[in-house]
Amino acid sequence: MSVLVYTESDKGKFKKNALEAASYAHKVAQEVGGSVTAVTINTEDDATLGNYGVSKVLKVSNGQLDTFNAKAYANVLTQAAQADGAKVIIVSSSADTKFLAPILAAKLSAGYVPNVVAAPESTSPFVVKRTAFSNKGFAHTEISSDVKIIGVSNNAYGIHENGGSANVEDFSPSLSGADFAVKSIEVDKVVGKATIADADIVVSGGRGLKGPENWGMVEELADVLGAATACSKPVSDLGWRPHGEHVGQTGKPVASNLYIAIGISGAIQHLAGVSASKTKVVINNDPEAPFFKAADYGIVGDAFEVVPKLIEKLKEFKAQNA
Amino acid sequence: MKILVCISNVPDTTSKINFTEGDTKFDTNGVQFVINPNDEFGLTRAMWFKEKQSATVHVATVGGPQTEPTIRKALAIGADEAIRVNAEPTDGFFVATQLAEIVKTGGYNLVIAGRESIDYNGGMVPGILATLLDMNFVNTCIGLEVDGTNATATREIDGGKEKLSTSLPLVIGGQKGLVQESDLRIPNMRGIMMARKKVLNVVEPVDVVKHTQDQKFEKPTPKGQVKLVDAENVGELVELLHNEAKVI
Numbered sequence: 001m002s003v004l005v006y007t008e009s010d011k012g013k014f015k016k017n018a019l020e021a022a023s024y025a026h027k028v029a030q031e032v033g034g035s036v037t038a039v040t041i042n043t044e045d046d047a048t049l050g051n052y053g054v055s056k057v058l059k060v061s062n063g064q065l066d067t068f069n070a071k072a073y074a075n076v077l078t079q080a081a082q083a084d085g086a087k088v089i090i091v092s093s094s095a096d097t098k099f100l101a102p103i104l105a106a107k108l109s110a111g112y113v114p115n116v117v118a119a120p121e122s123t124s125p126f127v128v129k130r131t132a133f134s135n136k137g138f139a140h141t142e143i144s145s146d147v148k149i150i151g152v153s154n155n156a157y158g159i160h161e162n163g164g165s166a167n168v169e170d171f172s173p174s175l176s177g178a179d180f181a182v183k184s185i186e187v188d189k190v191v192g193k194a195t196i197a198d199a200d201i202v203v204s205g206g207r208g209l210k211g212p213e214n215w216g217m218v219e220e221l222a223d224v225l226g227a228a229t230a231c232s233k234p235v236s237d238l239g240w241r242p243h244g245e246h247v248g249q250t251g252k253p254v255a256s257n258l259y260i261a262i263g264i265s266g267a268i269q270h271l272a273g274v275s276a277s278k279t280k281v282v283i284n285n286d287p288e289a290p291f292f293k294a295a296d297y298g299i300v301g302d303a304f305e306v307v308p309k310l311i312e313k314l315k316e317f318k319a320q321n322a
Numbered sequence: 323m324k325i326l327v328c329i330s331n332v333p334d335t336t337s338k339i340n341f342t343e344g345d346t347k348f349d350t351n352g353v354q355f356v357i358n359p360n361d362e363f364g365l366t367r368a369m370w371f372k373e374k375q376s377a378t379v380h381v382a383t384v385g386g387p388q389t390e391p392t393i394r395k396a397l398a399i400g401a402d403e404a405i406r407v408n409a410e411p412t413d414g415f416f417v418a419t420q421l422a423e424i425v426k427t428g429g430y431n432l433v434i435a436g437r438e439s440i441d442y443n444g445g446m447v448p449g450i451l452a453t454l455l456d457m458n459f460v461n462t463c464i465g466l467e468v469d470g471t472n473a474t475a476t477r478e479i480d481g482g483k484e485k486l487s488t489s490l491p492l493v494i495g496g497q498k499g500l501v502q503e504s505d506l507r508i509p510n511m512r513g514i515m516m517a518r519k520k521v522l523n524v525v526e527p528v529d530v531v532k533h534t535q536d537q538k539f540e541k542p543t544p545k546g547q548v549k550l551v552d553a554e555n556v557g558e559l560v561e562l563l564h565n566e567a568k569v570i
Contacts, residue, residue: 004373021367029393030497061512070449070459070461071459076455093461094480095461095477095478095479095480096479096480098445098461098462099461099462099477100449101446102414102418102445102446102447102448102449102450102453102461103449103450103452103453103459105449105450106413106415106418106449106450106453106454107453109533110533111413111415111533111534112414112415112444112446112533112534113534114443114444114445114446115443119532127537132441132442132443132536132539133333133339133348133440133441133442133443134335134441134443135542136338136339136541136542137339137341137539137540137541137542138537138539138540138541138542139442139536139537139538139539140536140538140540141534141535141536141537142534142536142537142538143533144532144533144534144535145326145531145533145534146459167459175478178539178564181458181488181489182458182459182475182486182487183458183486183487183488184484184485184486185474185482185485185486185487186381186484186485187479187482187484188483188484189481189482189483189484189486190481190482191477193481195481196480196481197480197481198480198481200569201569201570225570235505237502237503243464243478243498243499244478244481244482244483246498249335249440250335250359250360250440250497250498251498257569258563258567258569258570267336268335268336268338269336275542278569279563279567279569281559282561288418292547292548292550293545294545295545295548296545296548296549296567297548297549297550297551297559297562297563297567298548298549298550298551299550299551299552299556299559300550300553301553303362305552305553306556309556310556310559310560311325313556313557313559313560314413314560314570317560317564317570321564
């Protein structure tokens with residue numbers, strides 16, 4: 001039996017979440033006694049996927065697909081799944097994948113479960129653990145449809161290398177004009193900076209920073225750490241920072257290795273959104289701030305004194321460990 | 323333009339989450355239910371289309387009679403009519419199939435749903451709905467303009483945004499950005515009075531094969547005690563992050 005994985009890429013290079021999805025697919029294939037087929041779109045180095053458990057790559061090369069298009073990409077995956085007889089399909093949790101997965105689910109009449117945080121608990125019946133209630137809880141969900149789609153949460157299962165190799169086959173799905181009825185006109189994307197979705201470290205500021213003019217130190221701290229910057233809801237509502245930086249229940253979820261909250265008290269909605277981060281640090285002058293109950297490490301102190309010192313210490317640390 | 327705004331009835335964002343009946347059900351005891359925030363941004367944008375472009379705006383939800391206060395609130399905000407599909411929303415495929423029936427019979431050419439509900443977080447209803455009906459679809463939509471049958475939408479992507487051109491009939495999965503937080507409306511007394519007289523049709527569900535089922539829920543394990551570092555000794559934090567947490 002084939003387990004299909006969509007290995008997402010950016011400018012021809014596989015994204016971290018693609019390698020995590022492939023690792024997860026390998027685990028599922030082991031459980032159900034099958035092998036992993038990856039679908040790649042306009043990528044290089046397809047054979048390297050073997051290292052993450054992929055046996056076969058269906059390689060799509062098509063200039064029309066240089067820019068992401070949810071419907072067209074979902075159609076590619078539908079045809080690949082049918083050609084390969086796939087019963088389980090693994091995807092990531094990126095914005096693009098969450099856009100295409102429901103389309104794929106409808107085309108294949110498949111049950112789709114996103115935000116899955118661990119290997120399947122059983123494969124007969126097929127049960128997976130996922131986050132629910134915006135990270136305030138977990139659900140154990142059974143997928144009973146013939147074809148199953150699993151969306152793997154970022155940074156939850158991890159990337160596992162196993163030194164295998166993959167055979168690469170060209171795959172040419174047929175696409176029509178109708179697949180491109182939603183057209184990209186303009187992409188406005190930060191380049192050369194970590195994004196909240198992919199970053200290992202996220203540095204976040206709250207209302208305690210008093211105004212947008214004080215974000216210099218947040219950005220400097222993020223630079224030193226190679227981190228993405230984020231903010232709390234009030235900060236984005238006040239227009240101090242762009243909405244794309246708002247993390248929390250109604251903003252973006254964060255699942256980084258390290259999350260540093262500066263001047264954020266820790267409202268329940270914020271804590272829910274960042275709870276998937278592995279290590280949380282809080283810097284706040286109010287020792288009663290709820291965030292101290294949800295954090296691993298805390299400093300009670302004035303952010304305007306603590307953060308510059310932290311930047312200095314981190315620079316020393318980087319210099320020593322370079 | 324005939325707009326259907328799909329509303330999900332969800333626990334207020336401040337709710338503490340508990341489970342009951344052997345952890346198989348969400349415990350609604352003491353929980354305040356509201357319009358799903360992602361849907362409310364869409365509803366508010368729909369009001370703009372009503373006021374500026376004379377659109378008709380209906381709202382629909384899939385849920386039992388207990389969801390009616392939330393539907394009435396959407397009517398009080400300004401929706402013209404409401405439809406309730408009388409069924410428990412068991413999974414995203416089920417809900418999307420019910421809504422697809424309503425869109426087909428009602429002849430809507432713009433469907434505004436939220437990118438996900440903040441309770442079960444499936445994030446699949448708008449995409450499945452669009453695909454079942456062969457309508458265009460834009461997810462994580464943070465901006466929408468309609469001119470005749472042409473639509474320009476902006477969606478949030480990882481690390482930025484993307485502008486898209488498409489046409490009606492269209493389904494969007496909306497979120498904050500469609501309108502700002504400060505644009506959200508609190509129903510006034512007149513709106514509330516009028517909402518009582520507006521049409522709320524209750525329809526029975528169509529049969530759908532079940533794809534997924536939540537069997538059990540659990541809460542995250544509580545966090546251990548926070549390790550405090552003295553503000554005068556910030557270097558210790560760097561040490562801990564490197565040697566203990568191993569994240570830098």
